[in-house]
Amino acid sequence: DIVLTQSPATLSLSPGERATLSCRASQSINSYLAWYQQKPGQAPRLLIYDASKRATGIPARFSGSGSVTDFTLSISSLEPEDFAVYYCQQRSSWPLTFGGGTKVEIK
């Protein structure tokens, strides 16, 4: 199985700051990586697919980059509603797998 390792586990930032989240795959997954946001008590929301493509309705402050094994989700300027947990997920091979998540919290 492909293991996705997310870092850091927790990111403490203030509104307006830039957030940079990392996801590393245990083997090459080309660009078959997605990012999700999850708020407490809610289902996840798709933000980015194929490493860098924004999903429908996702604000431009969210961007994704990377390929092969190293990927980054960036939030250019944190809004109050962006404080949440973020997960990466690969679709390169079965079984589909998620990373352990990064919590972005208010500093």
Added chain:
Amino acid sequence: EVHLVESGGGLVQPGGSLRLSCVASGFTFSRYDMHWVRQATGKGLEWVSAIGTAAGDTYYAGSVKGRFTISRENAKNSLYLQMNSLRAGDTAVYYCARGHYDSNGNDFDYWGQGTLVTVSS
């Protein structure tokens, strides 16, 4: 508007069975791959199972293979998960999720609100 509504969760004893359902609306259900994803309380997301549009292709996580069966009924816009030989480790919120068409169906662009399965004596 796309809606996915799960049902069928509840409390079940170890070794027992449960069948989850997910009713879809707001899109042509038969054209999309569908998935089940679960999340234990306070933990991360775990993909469970997937089914292709014609139901011929099914995939399972190793942790549930041989115990869970995914199926769909396109005429009823419905997705199912039959769960047998349940264990305490299966306790989680189970989400129904639509496969993202632009990603070959293997990431998830819409999710239901989930149904809680608790396996305990």
